[in-house]
């Protein structure tokens with residue numbers, strides 16, 4: 195029996211697909227690379243923007259013919275799109291050949307749902323909401339991200355940024371018990387993973403059960419940092435309103451935590467930030483960046499920005515450009531605002547036309563290209579510690595690695611180096627990658 199999982203969207207989904215794969219492999223399914231070979235195809239969907247939705251619908255549509263030829267092949271839809279209000283009905287109507295629809299809270303029920311579908315021959319829909327997360331990490335996980343292992347520390351989001359569908363499809367924030375996270379990280383380090391990435395929609399509001407009491411994110415990091423072994427620790431996503439000086443101090447004094455912070459700003463206009471319900475000002479944001487740079491001089495930042503939020507004026511956009519130029523992000527993820535059903539921003543007057551949105555995105559990309567290129571240039575001539583991840587997929591004789599501030603590096607080497615740390619002298623740079631030569635193996 196073979197399975198194929200198609201994953202859309204963020205790292206949370208990538209990791210949930212690793213859990214789905216773990217369940218399927220415990221049922222004796224093995225992976226395959228094309229739907230024509232598969233006995234089950236799972237679409238792990240994303241709902242964050244309309245474009246993600248359209249792409250997924252198109253891909254589900256492509257399976258219609260194959261399913262008619264091979265009715266025994268199961269098709270399952272899970273992830274944020276299936277959890278969206280009314281979407282299970284929509285999927286059933288649009289794609290009557292889909293067998294199983296499961297929500298974001300039902301991933302761990304996959305085995306039972308497949309068995310039910312096979313036994314009853316009826317369509318199975320399981321979309322429930324529950325704050326009981328005790329079963330969500332119990333399955334074996336088929337990890338697919340090389341030396342990096344994802345670890346969920348919390349589920350859901352309470353922030354209700356006005357543009358965002360996540361709180362509606364992922365439910366309220368619930369944190370995993372600290373001892374469970376500690377155990378998982380410990381086991382992963384023992385198993386040889388070299389980078390651990392903690393996952394949550396807003397990791398800074400982590401508040402997990404710990405013995406009789408509760409523990410916050412900075413204390414959780416301190417605890418994980420004490421685990422012995424050769425590994426880097428990082429986390430995403432941080433909300434600027436919740437990131438504390440204590441957290442930065444913890445990063446600064448830690449052994450394992452990477453000098454990298456993904457801190458989505460979304461807009462450089464205070465008026466727009468307020469309409470987005472982000473609950474910080476650009477001044478407060480810049481203060482946090484400055485504090486982090488003071489405590490961790492070699493830290494690098496990345497961010498998310500939305501252009502064309504309802505009512506965004508040319509001046510608001512210029513304020514965003516100006517903030518981006520001030521911060522000098524190492525990397526920027528830039529998005530055109532997309533209207534999401536059920537969110538507050540959907541109903542706002544002053545939706546921006548698509549031509550203006552595209553033009554602003556183009557200008558932002560151009561600005562960031564210049565900034566990111568100059569951020570990368572400053573490393574030329576420097577010697578950096580690099581974790582060797584893999585052989586380069588395209589450049590013969592080259593290896594791929596990452597720095598402790600999350601930048602890709604290319605250098606000549608061989609696969610015996612995978613998993614080791616090396617010192618690389620940087621000789622040239624591009625927007626997304628540094629190139630250098632190994633000067634020392636650590």
Ligand code: 5AD
Nearest residue numbers: 357358458498499500529530531532
């Ligand atoms: N339109 C465009 N981008 C969005 N994001 C979230 N919701 C929307 C939306 N409706 C972006 C934000 C967030 C990232 C994961 O996706 O920038 O940080």
Ligand code: SF4
Nearest residue numbers: 351353354355358360
């Ligand atoms: Fe969405 Fe805001 Fe929650 Fe992030 S913090 S998932 S942008 S609502």
